[in-house]
Amino acid sequence: MHRPHVLILGAGFAGLGAAEKLKKAAVDVTLIDKNNYHTFQPLLYQVATNLLDVDIVGSPIRDAVLKQDNLAFHQASISRIDLRNRIAVCAEMEPLSYDYLVIALGAKVNFFGVKGASEYAFPLYTLADATRLKKQILTRFEIADKDPSQIDNGALNFVIVGGGPTGVEISGALASFINHDLINDYPDLAVDRSRIILVDGGTELLRMFKDNSQVYTKNKLEEIGVEVMLGQRVNEITSASVIFQTGEQIKTHTLIWAGGLQASPLVENLGVELAAGNRLPVGPDLLLLGHPNVYVAGDIAMITDGKTAESLPQLGSVAIQAGHHVGESIARQEKGKSVKPFKYRDKGTMATIAKGAAVLQMPHGPTLTGEAAWLSWGAVHLALLGGGGNRASALVKYGFTLFSGKRSSRIIVDEDAE
Amino acid sequence: MHRPHVLILGAGFAGLGAAEKLKKAAVDVTLIDKNNYHTFQPLLYQVATNLLDVDIVGSPIRDAVLKQDNLAFHQASISRIDLRNRIAVCAEMEPLSYDYLVIALGAKVNFFGVKGASEYAFPLYTLADATRLKKQILTRFEIADKDPSQIDNGALNFVIVGGGPTGVEISGALASFINHDLINDYPDLAVDRSRIILVDGGTELLRMFKDNSQVYTKNKLEEIGVEVMLGQRVNEITSASVIFQTGEQIKTHTLIWAGGLQASPLVENLGVELAAGNRLPVGPDLLLLGHPNVYVAGDIAMITDGKTAESLPQLGSVAIQAGHHVGESIARQEKGKSVKPFKYRDKGTMATIAKGAAVLQMPHGPTLTGEAAWLSWGAVHLALLGGGGNRASALVKYGFTLFSGKRSSRIIVDEDAE
Numbered sequence: 001m002h003r004p005h006v007l008i009l010g011a012g013f014a015g016l017g018a019a020e021k022l023k024k025a026a027v028d029v030t031l032i033d034k035n036n037y038h039t040f041q042p043l044l045y046q047v048a049t050n051l052l053d054v055d056i057v058g059s060p061i062r063d064a065v066l067k068q069d070n071l072a073f074h075q076a077s078i079s080r081i082d083l084r085n086r087i088a089v090c091a092e093m094e095p096l097s098y099d100y101l102v103i104a105l106g107a108k109v110n111f112f113g114v115k116g117a118s119e120y121a122f123p124l125y126t127l128a129d130a131t132r133l134k135k136q137i138l139t140r141f142e143i144a145d146k147d148p149s150q151i152d153n154g155a156l157n158f159v160i161v162g163g164g165p166t167g168v169e170i171s172g173a174l175a176s177f178i179n180h181d182l183i184n185d186y187p188d189l190a191v192d193r194s195r196i197i198l199v200d201g202g203t204e205l206l207r208m209f210k211d212n213s214q215v216y217t218k219n220k221l222e223e224i225g226v227e228v229m230l231g232q233r234v235n236e237i238t239s240a241s242v243i244f245q246t247g248e249q250i251k252t253h254t255l256i257w258a259g260g261l262q263a264s265p266l267v268e269n270l271g272v273e274l275a276a277g278n279r280l281p282v283g284p285d286l287l288l289l290g291h292p293n294v295y296v297a298g299d300i301a302m303i304t305d306g307k308t309a310e311s312l313p314q315l316g317s318v319a320i321q322a323g324h325h326v327g328e329s330i331a332r333q334e335k336g337k338s339v340k341p342f343k344y345r346d347k348g349t350m351a352t353i354a355k356g357a358a359v360l361q362m363p364h365g366p367t368l369t370g371e372a373a374w375l376s377w378g379a380v381h382l383a384l385l386g387g388g389g390n391r392a393s394a395l396v397k398y399g400f401t402l403f404s405g406k407r408s409s410r411i412i413v414d415e416d417a418e
Numbered sequence: 419m420h421r422p423h424v425l426i427l428g429a430g431f432a433g434l435g436a437a438e439k440l441k442k443a444a445v446d447v448t449l450i451d452k453n454n455y456h457t458f459q460p461l462l463y464q465v466a467t468n469l470l471d472v473d474i475v476g477s478p479i480r481d482a483v484l485k486q487d488n489l490a491f492h493q494a495s496i497s498r499i500d501l502r503n504r505i506a507v508c509a510e511m512e513p514l515s516y517d518y519l520v521i522a523l524g525a526k527v528n529f530f531g532v533k534g535a536s537e538y539a540f541p542l543y544t545l546a547d548a549t550r551l552k553k554q555i556l557t558r559f560e561i562a563d564k565d566p567s568q569i570d571n572g573a574l575n576f577v578i579v580g581g582g583p584t585g586v587e588i589s590g591a592l593a594s595f596i597n598h599d600l601i602n603d604y605p606d607l608a609v610d611r612s613r614i615i616l617v618d619g620g621t622e623l624l625r626m627f628k629d630n631s632q633v634y635t636k637n638k639l640e641e642i643g644v645e646v647m648l649g650q651r652v653n654e655i656t657s658a659s660v661i662f663q664t665g666e667q668i669k670t671h672t673l674i675w676a677g678g679l680q681a682s683p684l685v686e687n688l689g690v691e692l693a694a695g696n697r698l699p700v701g702p703d704l705l706l707l708g709h710p711n712v713y714v715a716g717d718i719a720m721i722t723d724g725k726t727a728e729s730l731p732q733l734g735s736v737a738i739q740a741g742h743h744v745g746e747s748i749a750r751q752e753k754g755k756s757v758k759p760f761k762y763r764d765k766g767t768m769a770t771i772a773k774g775a776a777v778l779q780m781p782h783g784p785t786l787t788g789e790a791a792w793l794s795w796g797a798v799h800l801a802l803l804g805g806g807g808n809r810a811s812a813l814v815k816y817g818f819t820l821f822s823g824k825r826s827s828r829i830i831v832d833e834d835a836e
Contacts (some may be wrong), residue, residue: 036560036830053473062603072606075560093564142454142493146511185480188490412454413472413545 007098014104014298017323025331029071036075047130049173058127107299110262116237121257154251156194162258163200165351171198172353175224196226201233213359216369263300275302284341297322425516432716433522435741443749447489454493465548467591476545525717528680534655539675572669574612580676581618583769589616590771593642614644619651631777634787681718693720702759715740
């Protein structure tokens with residue numbers, strides 16, 4: 001008997017979520033990702049600031065796969081999806097055919113055409129981004145240490161563009177990394193001359209949070225030494241500076257781009273009209289319009305909540321729930337049942353600023369700030385990380401790191417070196 | 419008052435050893451290394467086989483430096499040493515002058531002119547080497563998993579050249595990694611068709627060990643699945659094979675070179691006649707001949723034990739003791755005392771083969787093999803790693819890893835990727 005073949009492209013929160021819900025379905029599942037690891041994206045900023053090791057934020061996909069008998073994983077880069085012939089093509093394997101397709105390929109950073117950004121900006125969307133940024137930060141300190149005149153050239157200036165959760169979290173973590181750790185590592189260097197500048201084009205940080213959280217966040221960041229510049233838009237990035245639309249200029253070699261996402265470029269040749277940010281528009285059932293066997297979930301999808309026309313944000317929590325819904329829907333289809341519309345359950349949005357300082361936005365409940373919000377943040381992330389498998393020892397280490405503030409080794413391994 | 423300036427080039431075992439013994443001397447010390455971390459080289463093979471994390475085998479030099487008030491560290495690559503003008507030159511800083519120079523720049527792999535080796539062989543001397551090799555091993559399994567016909571092309575064949583401690587240890591560790599871990603990660607792959615082949619041109623493994631250790635090692639390796647080929651010399655390495663001088667050929671994409679070292683190329687323009695392997699010959703006091711203020715220690719030095727003309731091996735234990743001797747000698751010179759000749763105290767040489775299996779060669783005592791040797795090995799290495807600073811949590815993790823066999827995450831982060 002032919003068992004239907006479910007092909008899941010992408011092993012992020014959405015792809016893994018879909019796979020998990022197909023565990024007991026009478027289907028064969030193939031999961032494809034260009035990496036052999038799943039990335040816990042909400043904590044990438046902690047890899048970049050040396051608080052977490054790569055192997056805690058990235059976990060082997062095969063660890064998840066081993067628990068699921070009807071699933072095979074392959075590490076491959078999809079180059080083309082052919083909806084008409086129902087195949088996905090990659091260079092390393094025979095084309096993969098499917099009965100059901102789950103497109104969960106995620107997004108990539110969106111530089112919105114800013115000149116110099118693709119050459120010089122440091123995005124923070126992948127684990128490779130995070131390790132590159134960490135290496136960049138440490139290398140700037142080594143350079144300034146050897147030649148302090150480089151401080152005048154902006155070697156210790158770090159500019160973060162984008163005042164959403166990613167921008168806020170990396171700014172806060174960087175302040176802590178520099179002012180608590182690197183200051184001890186470089187006793188002869190004027191570390192107090194380093195600057196962390198968080199820039200946003202709007203009038204407030206954390207746009208989706210309530211007013212009091214926005215004010216708390218700005219005050220807290222300034223308290224720990226982050227300069228917050230609002231109403232500034234970037235015009236150009238060079239190897240040694242950022243130039244704003246006002247003509248104002250800041251010397252920096254490290255511009256961290258937390259400015260937004262666009263869908264994986266694979267969607268461009270699908271023959272489908274794309275939504276804002278090149279995202280794939282889906283119906284309330286998360287099916288690609290006109291394709292009753294093609295689901296889309298995660299950052300690549302433009303999902304509206306059904307009640308309003310507003311689209312759901314590109315967050316891990318949306319991706320996990322959408323992935324689960326897709327897996328359940330395919331299981332229902334296989335049993336001859338109808339597919340239900342997707343309903344997002346907003347369990348709150350958080351951003352952490354410093355040890356003991358965070359904001360937590362509940363959809364209908366109170367807004368938490370400060371120590372209580374930070375403890376909630378810690379507990380939720382420990383629980384979520386733990387969900388990936390039997391990673392007890394890593395979590396013990398992470399809990400220890402989180403609450404003690406003791407960091408990983410500050411080493412720069414250049415794999416291209418001799 | 420002018421305090422004499424001691425310039426130490428290289429923060430390996432020898433350089434750090436010298437620095438440590440100058441802690442209380444009335445000198446200013448500058449330590450230079452091209453990396454910002456010290457590498458615990460005896461355990462590199464464990465990074466390559468995923469048993470240890472990069473941040474345990476590499477430790478921040480600044481952690482050691484912070485404890486020493488008279489020492490400054492800079493990360494820089496020395497391009498030239500000018501003995502006549504008493505300066506060391508690097509691109510990133512002003513030339514560094516010195517009153518005393520300690521050359522402890524280590525070695526690099528020696529391919530002995532074998533064709534294709536520099537392009538295709540994987541050496542194992544640096545932390546970057548170890549991470550590259552780990553990535554290569556995991557990538558071969560991913561490739562074979564996608565296209566099992568690649569096994570016929572040698573994707574799962576691993577050839578190790580050199581039957582000294584490095585070759586023996588990486589062979590044993592690789593057998594354990596493949597047969598205990600990767601076999602579970604790739605349930606659909608014929609992992610049992612992988613081959614590990616340890617090749618040496620001589621008639622036995624571990625030449626410096628006694629006969630019974632050599633026999634034990636060969637038997638133990640074969641027992642855990644390593645093929646041992648003696649009396650075979652490599653003629654050429656290609657991207658997909660190794661060709662021996664007999665014309666015999668083995669398909670492989672992963673040739674691990676544990677075949678020997680040559681001194682850092684910086685010694686070539688010193689105007690000094692070099693010894694075998696380009697090493698710098700030193701007197702019994704570890705001074706460069708004709709230069710009463712230039713010491714040489716570690717893998718870059720050709721040190722004879724004074725009693726015979728035989729040179730001491732390029733081992734961590736020799737480097738540490740030589741480094742200590744150099745530091746003590748400079749401190750003595752500064753006090754107007756005479757310099758003593760260096761005496762190497764052989765505390766034994768070890769190699770580990772598998773969990774519960776190792777060989778331990780004492781200079782005048784018994785030869786240990788098996789479980790007892792392995793436990794000694796574990797204890798000694800835990801103690802040595804701990805010597806580098808307050809690294810308690812890393813060591814707890816390492817001890818746990820060592821005795822439980824539980825491994826780090828098997829993830830491949832490609833920093834060059836998008």
